[in-house]
Amino acid sequence: MKKLMTCILLLLLSTAAFKSSGNPELLSAPQAQTDSLKTDARDPVCGMKVKKGTTLTHNHNKVVYGFCSAGCKKTFVSNPDKYLKK
Numbered sequence: 001m002k003k004l005m006t007c008i009l010l011l012l013l014s015t016a017a018f019k020s021s022g023n024p025e026l027l028s029a030p031q032a033q034t035d036s037l038k039t040d041a042r043d044p045v046c047g048m049k050v051k052k053g054t055t056l057t058h059n060h061n062k063v064v065y066g067f068c069s070a071g072c073k074k075t076f077v078s079n080p081d082k083y084l085k086k
């Protein structure tokens with residue numbers, strides 16, 4: 001019985017190790033285009049609240065902006081300065 005438990009534990013550990021090291025691109029690749037929003041924010045185009053975790057984002061000058069819709073994102077990306085300067 002104890003030996004079985006050890007086997008299962010080893011199996012779990014090796015699975016976890018594989019998961020954490022086996023897929024490096026999963027951790028670094030999406031940075032450029034699909035940053036998810038870290039905190040609740042406001043859509044700079046229409047002013048609507050945007051919940052954290054959304055991937056409708058755009059990284060502008062190292063700041064991640066979130067949007068309520070693909071349309072707002074597109075509007076912002078085509079002319080970000082218009083919506084950032086007041």
Ligand SMILES: [Zn+2]
Pocket residue numbers: 043045046047048067068069072
């Ligand atoms: Zn919007």
